[in-house]
Amino acid sequence: MLHRLTISELTRRIARRECSAVEALDACLAQIDRVDGQIKAFLSVDRDDARAQAVAADKEVAAGGSAVGKPLLGVPIALKDVLAHKGQPLNCGSRILGKFVSPYDATVVTQLKDAGAVVFGRLNMDEFAMGSSTENSAFQTTLNPWDTTRIPGGSSGGCAASVSAGECFASIGSDTGGSIRQPAALCGCVGVKPTYGRVSRFGLVAFASSLDQIGPFTRDVRDAALLTQVLSGYDRRDSTSIPQAVPSYVGSLTGDLRGMKIGLVKEFMVGGLDPEVDAAVTAAVRQIQSLGAEVVEVSLPHSEYAVATYYIIATAEASSNLARFDGIRYGARVDGADPMELNSRTRGAGLGPEVKRRIILGTYVLSSGYYDAYYLRAQKVRTLIRNDFLKAFEKVDAIVSPTTPTAAFKVGEKAADPLQMYLSDIFTISCNLSGICGMSVPCGFTASPKLPIGLQILGKPFGEETMFRLAHAYEQSTPWHREWCPQSNLANAS
Amino acid sequence: MSDFNIHYIAKLARIALSPDEEQRLGAQLGHILGYIEKLKSADVTHVEPTAHAFPLVNVTRPDVVESSMTNAEALRNAPAHAGGLFVVPKILD
Numbered sequence: 001m002l003h004r005l006t007i008s009e010l011t012r013r014i015a016r017r018e019c020s021a022v023e024a025l026d027a028c029l030a031q032i033d034r035v036d037g038q039i040k041a042f043l044s045v046d047r048d049d050a051r052a053q054a055v056a057a058d059k060e061v062a063a064g065g066s067a068v069g070k071p072l073l074g075v076p077i078a079l080k081d082v083l084a085h086k087g088q089p090l091n092c093g094s095r096i097l098g099k100f101v102s103p104y105d106a107t108v109v110t111q112l113k114d115a116g117a118v119v120f121g122r123l124n125m126d127e128f129a130m131g132s133s134t135e136n137s138a139f140q141t142t143l144n145p146w147d148t149t150r151i152p153g154g155s156s157g158g159c160a161a162s163v164s165a166g167e168c169f170a171s172i173g174s175d176t177g178g179s180i181r182q183p184a185a186l187c188g189c190v191g192v193k194p195t196y197g198r199v200s201r202f203g204l205v206a207f208a209s210s211l212d213q214i215g216p217f218t219r220d221v222r223d224a225a226l227l228t229q230v231l232s233g234y235d236r237r238d239s240t241s242i243p244q245a246v247p248s249y250v251g252s253l254t255g256d257l258r259g260m261k262i263g264l265v266k267e268f269m270v271g272g273l274d275p276e277v278d279a280a281v282t283a284a285v286r287q288i289q290s291l292g293a294e295v296v297e298v299s300l301p302h303s304e305y306a307v308a309t310y311y312i313i314a315t316a317e318a319s320s321n322l323a324r325f326d327g328i329r330y331g332a333r334v335d336g337a338d339p340m341e342l343n344s345r346t347r348g349a350g351l352g353p354e355v356k357r358r359i360i361l362g363t364y365v366l367s368s369g370y371y372d373a374y375y376l377r378a379q380k381v382r383t384l385i386r387n388d389f390l391k392a393f394e395k396v397d398a399i400v401s402p403t404t405p406t407a408a409f410k411v412g413e414k415a416a417d418p419l420q421m422y423l424s425d426i427f428t429i430s431c432n433l434s435g436i437c438g439m440s441v442p443c444g445f446t447a448s449p450k451l452p453i454g455l456q457i458l459g460k461p462f463g464e465e466t467m468f469r470l471a472h473a474y475e476q477s478t479p480w481h482r483e484w485c486p487q488s489n490l491a492n493a494s
Numbered sequence: 495m496s497d498f499n500i501h502y503i504a505k506l507a508r509i510a511l512s513p514d515e516e517q518r519l520g521a522q523l524g525h526i527l528g529y530i531e532k533l534k535s536a537d538v539t540h541v542e543p544t545a546h547a548f549p550l551v552n553v554t555r556p557d558v559v560e561s562s563m564t565n566a567e568a569l570r571n572a573p574a575h576a577g578g579l580f581v582v583p584k585i586l587d
Contacts, residue, residue: 098571098573099571100571101570103567103570103571196546196548197547210545210547236555239553240548304532305532305536307529308532308533309533311530312530327573328572328573328580328582329580330572331571331573332573333573336583337583338583338584339582341583342582344509344510347510348510351509353515353518353519356504356515357519357522357523357526359507360500360504360509360519360523361523361526361527363503363506363507364498364503364527367503374530374533377538379543379544380536380541380543380544381541382544383541383542383544384536384541386547418522418525419522419525419526419529422526434547461548
């Protein structure tokens, strides 16, 4: 059961020579062979490249490489198909990139490799990170390891499903409106969206540049703190990266919540919430109180505008960012009589329906005559939403809420109604608009079928230490993170 | 959204749509724009717009020449190239 260890447990074993990096990788690859025919988390795995990295890690261990200098030495970690990994394919879950091969490593990939990780695999996602279920992937729909008739969440659905199914020890995804926290909640793992500017976006294919942030999926909060620490820091190749020192996130896991003030959002306690999700989150809040934190009500009066604001700002930025997929410099091409016809045909054939919908919406809200009414107004409402959070954080150290209004939904359930799909992001979206940090931790299960429920913790800008301290203390006092999806779900893997 | 012209906006966005797609996407976008109308009820008087949560100004670096991708690397993913250049359809007659 090597593939079920946490990173902390694995690195301890590797350091003591109780297992090798190659054995850890082989355990992941064996699990992929057992279950991925069913789960469909991975788009591809370069086994030779991964094995070469694992062999190199074992050489370092033999030469005395320590966990202090390289905290991830020998740990297999997989990547969402939106991050550049030199020499590996990069498709963003889309057909338009054709046979694209990354010419360089994303900064986060360099950081992982410098920390000793074995970086491998391309994880499935909604095309260009637009979606909440992976149903918008041009290649396959990933399934939830807890119930394979259900979606794993999205857009980083492959990241969450692979960690929960034991196919990798952690994965790295991106979160623009909840794309890390929502799938983490629905698959029962930990997912972190760091503060905007905390982690370099160099080598992340841009969806909405003012909202995108990279973060980890892990099996427990300690691993999440460790990985966030590795990924954080200033990068001169990302001009929005913030030059602020990175504290010890692992060192912040004291287990002590005394004196901490936690906010419950008045506007989130309205209808539409599944009763079992409501009950699990209410119980989690009581648990946090019993650990010594004080719970108070806070108000985010402009919350009702968050989804509308997001779908103007995110689509406007996407329409601009995705203009680079023009069929000329890289990716697939459909020929035309002139460059404009070539562009239009290439994009018409290469992009899926959700991406087309969002680019067209973004083009419309930026177009002459509508800019002020839509885009500029949305940017102003964004200020109001952000100010609500900053005001709330004068009263409290962190805010807790459900991560999602319901547990995982059925494949196909919301696929025909884009607006319903958008509304499932209602609790996660305002975090990106405000630029604050947020994460999801497991906080229970529905009864039948048994599906994971996530607790969202939102922290102040650069308030990761407090966020992790709260998440860790809660997690360590509850059994949820130790539960595994039933292997019987995965037994009929092809 | 009576003035939302899907055909015109798709042309601005450089996306060729089939008549069937135009019809389906147009209806869905009308529905989404209806929801977005909600923003009109927010009072934004005297509110400054936010473009980035943490605006950094004048991020500069020393103007020093550094190595970058080679020509061959830059062309490696191109759908068509010749003579070290990207190939595009004729622009001028």
